[in-house]
Amino acid sequence: MNRTSQPFFTGAHGAVPPAYEVLKEEHEVAVLGAPQSQAPVTTTVINIRSETAVPDHIVWSLFNTIFMNCCCLGFVAFAYSVKSRDRKMIGDIIGAQSYASTAKCLNICALVLGLLLIIILIIIVSTGSLMILQALSELIQNHGGH
Structure with a gap:
């Protein structure tokens, strides 16, 4: 039987x-x-x-929310991470994987955009300060030589 x-x-x-x-x-x-x-x-x-490990990326999302919240992508990623954790707690593995995948994509976008903005800001500040120093140097030379 x-x-x-x-x-x-x-x-x-x-x-x-x-x-x-x-x-x-x-x-x-x-x-x-x-x-x-x-x-x-x-x-x-x-x-x-079946204990399938579904990473919810909540720590990464929290980091992006606090430090790399470009266009609110970090906050949206955090919301999807919380949804993923909720789905995992009720046993909906497929739903948890779906929300976790969305949170991961949003975290990647937020991190890349945040790093690009930081790099652009560093370039602008450094070139701007060089231009200011060059203008001051020319001003001193022109004014001192007159």
């Missing part, structure tokens, strides 16, 4: 088999009769959870 048991999770413990399995076993005993041997019949139900 081959039976396949699918996992049934109730609450935080997840070790309680569903009630219909017990009723099905009682029905089988009633239909088939009592066991021929006097040894007690035991059944074992093994519940296997």
Whole structure:
């Protein structure tokens, strides 16, 4: 008698088999009769959870929200990371992966744009200060030589 048991999770413990399995076993005993041997019949139900690690990127999103929040991409990535964590907590692995993927893409965009803006700002400040120093140098030379 081959039976396949699918996992049934109730609450935080997840070790309680569903009630219909017990009723099905009682029905089988009633239909088939009592066991021929006097040894007690035991059944074992093994519940296997598939613990797929779904990174929610919440720390990265928080960093981008605080430091690299270009066009609010860091904040939106943080919102998707929280949604991913919520989906993971209720057991929706596919939904959690979807939100995590979106959060990852938004984090990459926020990080790249933030770094580009920092590099551009450094270039503008450095060239601007060089131009100011050059203008002051010419002003001093022209004014001093007059």
